[in-house]
Amino acid sequence: xxxxxxxxxxxxxTAICGPDHVFTxxxxxxxxxxxxxxxxxxxxxxxxxxxxxxxxxAHQVSEVVKMANRHRIPVVPRAGATGLTDxxxxxxxxxxxxxxxxxxxxxxxxxxxxxxVGPGINMLKLNEELRKHGxxxxxxxxxxxxxxxxxxxxxxxxxxxxxxxxxxxxxxxSFEIVLPTGEIVRVGDGGGxxxxxxxxxxxxxxxxxxxxxxxxxxxxxxxELVPRPEAEFSAFFAYGDYMDAWRATGDLARSGVATLAGVxxxxxxxxxxxxxxxxxxIPQPESIKGVIACASYGNADEVRIGAKRLLRIGNxxxxxxxxxxxxxxxxxxxxxxxxTPQHGxxxxxxxxxxxxxxxxxxxxxxxxxxxxxxxxxIAAKLRERFDMFDxxxxxxxxxxxxxPWGDYLTEIDIGIxxxxxxxxxxxxxxxAKRELARVSIExxxxxxxxxxxxxxxxxxxxxxELGGGFEVMKTIKRGLDPNNIMNPGxxxxxQAYEEA
Amino acid sequence: MADRAASEDLTEVQSNGNxxxxxxxxxxxxxxYNCFSSGHKFCREVxxxxxxxxxxxxxxxxxxxxxxxxxxxHLSIEDVAEDYVHCTMCGACELRCPNTLFxxxxxxxxxxxxxxxxAARALAVKEGIHQKDWKRWAELTDRWGNEPVLGWTKETSxxxxxxxxxxxxxxxxxxxxxxxDCEAAFKRPSVPRAVALILREAGVEFGLMxxxxxCGGPMWETGYVEIAHKMAEHNMLDxxxxxxxxxxxxxxxxxxxxxxxxxxxxxxxxxxxxVLAVDEIAEQIRDGKLRLTTPVERTVTYHDPCRLNxxxxxxxxxxxxxxxxxxxTFVDVDHVTQWSYCSGAGSNxxxxxxxxxxxxxxxxxxxxxxxxGVDTLVSACPWSERPLTEQGEAQGIxxxxxxxxxxxxxxxxx
Ligand SMILES: Cc1cc2nc3c(=O)[nH]c(=O)nc-3n(C[C@H](O)[C@H](O)[C@H](O)COP(=O)(O)OP(=O)(O)OC[C@H]3O[C@@H](n4cnc5c(N)ncnc54)[C@H](O)[C@@H]3O)c2cc1C
Numbered sequence: 001x002x003x004x005x006x007x008x009x010x011x012x013x014t015a016i017c018g019p020d021h022v023f024t025x026x027x028x029x030x031x032x033x034x035x036x037x038x039x040x041x042x043x044x045x046x047x048x049x050x051x052x053x054x055x056x057x058a059h060q061v062s063e064v065v066k067m068a069n070r071h072r073i074p075v076v077p078r079a080g081a082t083g084l085t086d087x088x089x090x091x092x093x094x095x096x097x098x099x100x101x102x103x104x105x106x107x108x109x110x111x112x113x114x115x116x117v118g119p120g121i122n123m124l125k126l127n128e129e130l131r132k133h134g135x136x137x138x139x140x141x142x143x144x145x146x147x148x149x150x151x152x153x154x155x156x157x158x159x160x161x162x163x164x165x166x167x168x169x170x171x172x173x174s175f176e177i178v179l180p181t182g183e184i185v186r187v188g189d190g191g192g193x194x195x196x197x198x199x200x201x202x203x204x205x206x207x208x209x210x211x212x213x214x215x216x217x218x219x220x221x222x223x224e225l226v227p228r229p230e231a232e233f234s235a236f237f238a239y240g241d242y243m244d245a246w247r248a249t250g251d252l253a254r255s256g257v258a259t260l261a262g263v264x265x266x267x268x269x270x271x272x273x274x275x276x277x278x279x280x281x282i283p284q285p286e287s288i289k290g291v292i293a294c295a296s297y298g299n300a301d302e303v304r305i306g307a308k309r310l311l312r313i314g315n316x317x318x319x320x321x322x323x324x325x326x327x328x329x330x331x332x333x334x335x336x337x338x339x340t341p342q343h344g345x346x347x348x349x350x351x352x353x354x355x356x357x358x359x360x361x362x363x364x365x366x367x368x369x370x371x372x373x374x375x376x377x378i379a380a381k382l383r384e385r386f387d388m389f390d391x392x393x394x395x396x397x398x399x400x401x402x403x404p405w406g407d408y409l410t411e412i413d414i415g416i417x418x419x420x421x422x423x424x425x426x427x428x429x430x431x432a433k434r435e436l437a438r439v440s441i442e443x444x445x446x447x448x449x450x451x452x453x454x455x456x457x458x459x460x461x462x463x464x465e466l467g468g469g470f471e472v473m474k475t476i477k478r479g480l481d482p483n484n485i486m487n488p489g490x491x492x493x494x495q496a497y498e499e500a
Numbered sequence: 501m502a503d504r505a506a507s508e509d510l511t512e513v514q515s516n517g518n519x520x521x522x523x524x525x526x527x528x529x530x531x532x533y534n535c536f537s538s539g540h541k542f543c544r545e546v547x548x549x550x551x552x553x554x555x556x557x558x559x560x561x562x563x564x565x566x567x568x569x570x571x572x573x574h575l576s577i578e579d580v581a582e583d584y585v586h587c588t589m590c591g592a593c594e595l596r597c598p599n600t601l602f603x604x605x606x607x608x609x610x611x612x613x614x615x616x617x618x619a620a621r622a623l624a625v626k627e628g629i630h631q632k633d634w635k636r637w638a639e640l641t642d643r644w645g646n647e648p649v650l651g652w653t654k655e656t657s658x659x660x661x662x663x664x665x666x667x668x669x670x671x672x673x674x675x676x677x678x679x680x681d682c683e684a685a686f687k688r689p690s691v692p693r694a695v696a697l698i699l700r701e702a703g704v705e706f707g708l709m710x711x712x713x714x715c716g717g718p719m720w721e722t723g724y725v726e727i728a729h730k731m732a733e734h735n736m737l738d739x740x741x742x743x744x745x746x747x748x749x750x751x752x753x754x755x756x757x758x759x760x761x762x763x764x765x766x767x768x769x770x771x772x773x774x775v776l777a778v779d780e781i782a783e784q785i786r787d788g789k790l791r792l793t794t795p796v797e798r799t800v801t802y803h804d805p806c807r808l809n810x811x812x813x814x815x816x817x818x819x820x821x822x823x824x825x826x827x828x829t830f831v832d833v834d835h836v837t838q839w840s841y842c843s844g845a846g847s848n849x850x851x852x853x854x855x856x857x858x859x860x861x862x863x864x865x866x867x868x869x870x871x872x873g874v875d876t877l878v879s880a881c882p883w884s885e886r887p888l889t890e891q892g893e894a895q896g897i898x899x900x901x902x903x904x905x906x907x908x909x910x911x912x913x914x
Binding site: 025026031034036037041042080081103120124125146277335340342355356418 | 541559566572574583602
């Protein structure tokens with residue numbers, strides 16, 4: 001049920017943001033209650049904010065936050081609303097601060113190679129502008145066409161080409177953030193807006209990334225510019241055995257090729273899923289049990305030489321090169337390959353429109369085969385009990401920036417027939433998520449490589465994963481957000497206040 | 501804050517209670533779930549409206565989620581009718597949808613968002629929820645048989661729809677007729693004149709309808725379905741009366757309306773062949789029947805009209821035509837990049853929200869200014885040319901219809 005704000009509060013918001021940028025209506029609030037699935041459709045109204053504001057300046061954001069403190073009203077930052085851990089879903093109603101109108105390019109510094117932007121800008125749109133100057137901003141998640149810089153910082157995201165260019169944390173140099181009490185501060189590596197490395201003071205940039213909007217609202221960010229690569233090379237290899245493919249993945253990741261941007265390992269469940277997509281791997285026979293994709297970027301001469309080495313490793317490891325068309329075409333469509341509802345299947349093979357859920361742990365290389373087996377078993381149990389879940393297979397992506405060999409973003413995709421949700425199936429789902437997270441931790445991994453870990457189920461294990469670090473998190477939260485107004489209910493951080 | 505306060509007890513709102521709303525939900529729920537379950541939101545940044553308003557209520561995602569919310573009793577058409585005004589029906593969202601991209605080729609599947617918006621607008625009208633200027637537009641169209649022209653000053657009655665052809669001696673009816681769009685006929689008569697002159701030059705025999713009425717497109721698009729049917733039935737009757745089999749459309753809006761909507765109203769629609777003027781004229785040039793010899797000294801770029809490019813995949817013919825014009829320097833921007841471009845005029849957005857259309861057009865023309873040396877923007881859609889011309893004047897870019905340039909190259913003055 002929606003909770004109304006006092007008229008006087010709405011008037012204050014209107015005075016701060018202007019009448020055209022404050023909404024309390026049903027469609028404005030219902031359409032800012034959810035992010036991609038799974039979403040408890042049957043409990044939609046529990047997540048509806050009371051008001052939405054679309055601020056246009058840091059000052060406005062700051063005033064909204066100060067006001068929220070005065071009235072003890074929750075504030076939820078929202079950027080592209082593509083986050084997969086419900087970060088932008090209001091758990092306690094309150095005010096959604098939607099930053100989409102803050103999407104300007106504010107400064108392009110050619111000498112120091114930075115671009116400064118508002119948090120509401122999308123990377124694809126940013127690159128349309130940067131390209132004219134010969135640059136790119138290489139934060140390239142699969143959500144490249146839809147996520148926004150504010151959300152990238154809020155989640156501390158992972159990029160498909162991060163092995164070469166780094167991930168969000170390596171690419172955001174500094175940013176301005178409105179703290180939970182309304183002060184506007186700039187954090188980075190030290191003080192200078194364009195400084196990449198400093199030893200001055202605490203390293204606050206990391207602290208204010210990936211907090212899922214619980215520690216403030218980013219209002220401006222200074223980002224890295226890299227030369228637009230002259231060349232791209234991508235290669236797909238097929239294997240008859242998953243373990244061979246896994247070994248080859250390690251060989252490629254450890255190759256030391258400087259232009260290598262990423263290696264992706266597809267398991268046989270993923271291949272089976274992709275065979276439902278007429279344009280993907282249909283020509284690949286069932287005997288293929290693993291596929292690897294690798295890609296590299298950079299200057300043409302360097303990419304060419306690196307490519308030879310990568311091809312040599314692929315062939316030497318027993319891989320069959322799948323040809324230029326698949327290698328180039330499937331890599332080019334990497335942003336779209338995630339979920340197509342029509343590819344959902346019930347146990348008896350009927351098409352059912354299913355939503356996509358993606359679990360995204362960080363797993364050490366050595367543990368990938370074991371985690372894979374345990375995760376598929378969890379998915380199989382779920383599917384056996386309820387014919388509304390479907391195992392869409394697994395990917396493992398190189399996870400480290402610049403040194404991509406240690407751990408892997410390990411993803412299992414699960415299709416969910418969402419119109420079937422009820423209390424029982426939702427509870428079973430939450431249990432399964434908790435199980436998936438437990439496996440990750442038991443194998444020395446982390447619950448999430450990029451999405452964050454505050455969805456129902458997984459979040460219960462965050463204290464177990466972080467140990468004493470979780471205590472530090474609570475201390476920081478209480479110190480910076482004395483009234484618990486910034487995105488309350490996330491990450492079990494309410495505990496910080498219970499103990500106080 | 502036009503929207504209703506969220507303070508009411510939601511459990512009491514049962515929007516799916518009444519008949520029309522229930523039918524709407526039943527018809528569109530699967531389509532809506534296709535988007536709701538996909539949840540990628542890749543459509544947002546290509547949407548011309550979203551690029552301006554950045555308001556999640558105006559996303560294709562919301563247009564589908566609303567249907568799901570209506571099914572669950574959370575929202576009613578009153579809550580969302582105004583949101584659905586924010587769409588030009590350009591079709592970019594459908595193309596950029598991963599559902600279309602990855603099931604499209606084999607299953608011929610395309611995520612249907614334009615149709616959902618149309619249906620929601622029709623439901624609104626049925627429920628008595630009107631946008632003031634759309635209602636007025638519909639009433640005048642009904643009264644005059646043709647659409648009004650923005651500014652509302654001109655009477656666009658059927659008796660005047662052939663005024664543009666004065667002095668050209670075009671017969672009535674015959675095997676082939678030229679269907680001159682209302683906006684072109686009344687607002688930019690140089691376009692139908694140009695088309696008529698070049699068709700004649702190429703040796704195409706054609707007439708004009710006895711009584712051409714509006715194609716009905718904007719009525720379908722804004723929810724006034726009954727008026728749309730009346731227009732369509734009249735036009736088909738007129739074609740039959742004068743023995744017409746072939747209809748050449750110079751405006752993409754007319755073309756798409758006729759091929760998408762008329763067949764369901766008439767079991768023998770197949771006896772008509774509906775042709776796009778850009779395709780017809782490209783063919784005449786290709787076959788050497790239309791010779792373009794007068795140089796047109798301009799540096800132009802081409803605006804892909806949304807209904808041609810994004811809705812029907814027609815982007816080659818206009819480029820072929822432009823490349824055949826002597827003297828012309830053509831700086832092309834590819835048709836995929838143009839998925840995110842729009843004039844903002846489509847689906848009568850310019851009638852209900854003129855400021856939004858103006859801003860979309862302003863941004864479109866600003867893109868032209870980024871191209872080195874380009875002085876002219878060429879479109880192939882009279883609807884787009886109104887706001888683009890206004891913005892072009894402000895930014896020093898001339899806006900032409902493609903047929904105006906072809907006529908010039910063929911030695912005519914229009
Ligand atoms: C198809 C698809 C593919 C994806 N692929 C990837 C991938 O490859 N890599 C990856 O990392 N992620 C991926 N994601 C997940 C998602 O896109 C990322 O988590 C992304 O960073 C979220 O950005 P957003 O703009 O949508 O943020 P939102 O969902 O709006 O917000 C995410 C979190 O950040 C907070 N937040 C938003 N704005 C601000 C701000 N201005 N200041 C502070 N906090 C803020 C929110 O409160 C929320 O907690 C994918 C998602 C989809 C749907």
